Amino acid sequence: SAVISQKPSRDICQRGTSLTIQCQVDSQVTMMFWYRQQPGQSLTLIATANQGSEATYESGFVIDKFPISRPNLTFSTLTVSNMSPEDSSIYLCSVPPGTGSHYTFGSGTRLTVV
Amino acid sequence: QQQVKQSPQSLIVQKGGISIINCAYENTAFDYFPWYQQFPGKGPALLIAIRPDVSEKKEGRFTISFNKSAKQFSLHIMDSQPGDSATYFCAASMGGAGGGNKLTFGTGTQLKVEL
Numbered sequence: 705s706a707v708i709s710q711k712p713s714r715d716i717c718q719r720g721t722s723l724t725i726q727c728q729v730d731s732q733v734t735m736m737f738w739y740r741q742q743p744g745q746s747l748t749l750i751a752t753a754n755q756g757s758e759a760t761y762e763s764g765f766v767i768d769k770f771p772i773s774r775p776n777l778t779f780s781t782l783t784v785s786n787m788s789p790e791d792s793s794i795y796l797c798s799v800p801p802g803t804g805s806h807y808t809f810g811s812g813t814r815l816t817v818v
Numbered sequence: 819q820q821q822v823k824q825s826p827q828s829l830i831v832q833k834g835g836i837s838i839i840n841c842a843y844e845n846t847a848f849d850y851f852p853w854y855q856q857f858p859g860k861g862p863a864l865l866i867a868i869r870p871d872v873s874e875k876k877e878g879r880f881t882i883s884f885n886k887s888a889k890q891f892s893l894h895i896m897d898s899q900p901g902d903s904a905t906y907f908c909a910a911s912m913g914g915a916g917g918g919n920k921l922t923f924g925t926g927t928q929l930k931v932e933l
């Protein structure tokens with residue numbers, strides 16, 4: 705299965721600022737997924753990022769708030785823009801399985817907005 | 819709409835006991851059902867997964883039971899250990915394990931195994 709390096713692992717940010725989260729995969733993948741996990745909650749899909757096209761956002765998430773870049777098949781970034789305390793969550797990237805493997809997740813970015 | 823319902827929300831089990839977590843789904847197009855284990859500060863890690871063509875899959879102390887007609891599946895942890903204390907998520911997707919479709923997660927179960 706793919707190995708994902710995600711950073712930063714945690715950050716404390718001031719409201720109104722933006723944070724960019726990076727995920728690097730050790731193999732080429734067509735799709736990458738970005739999830740949000742609010743405190744004590746399950747994982748909610750934010751968007752699907754395909755290389756060479758705009759990300760597809762789930763209901764309730766918009767590009768202006770969560771812009772995503774996907775410059776190549778091994779890298780993606782998620783930016784949380786104009787942050788408010790309600791954005792305090794763990795953000796995770798994930799890649800789908802290749803043959804014989806399974807969905808893999810990054811270790812997550814724990815964001816606290818103050 | 820919550821497409822995968824998980825219960826219980828929290829569970830306390832004595833060491834050596836059996837932990838059972840249940841999930842129910844609505845979308846009959848789902849054909850891949852993984853369970854993830856998450857420790858604090860870590861991303862979810864795959865524990866075990868099943869496809870609907872089998873009714874049970876066992877890996878070590880972990881067993882998935884699958885009931886296609888009832889649209890339910892469950893995770894059984896035999897001989898539960900304190901190291902199993904974590905949050906467990908069931909999930910479902912379409913297109914099989916290699917389909918690349920998004921996972922829909924259950925709400926999670928916080929398991930605590932006491933000595």
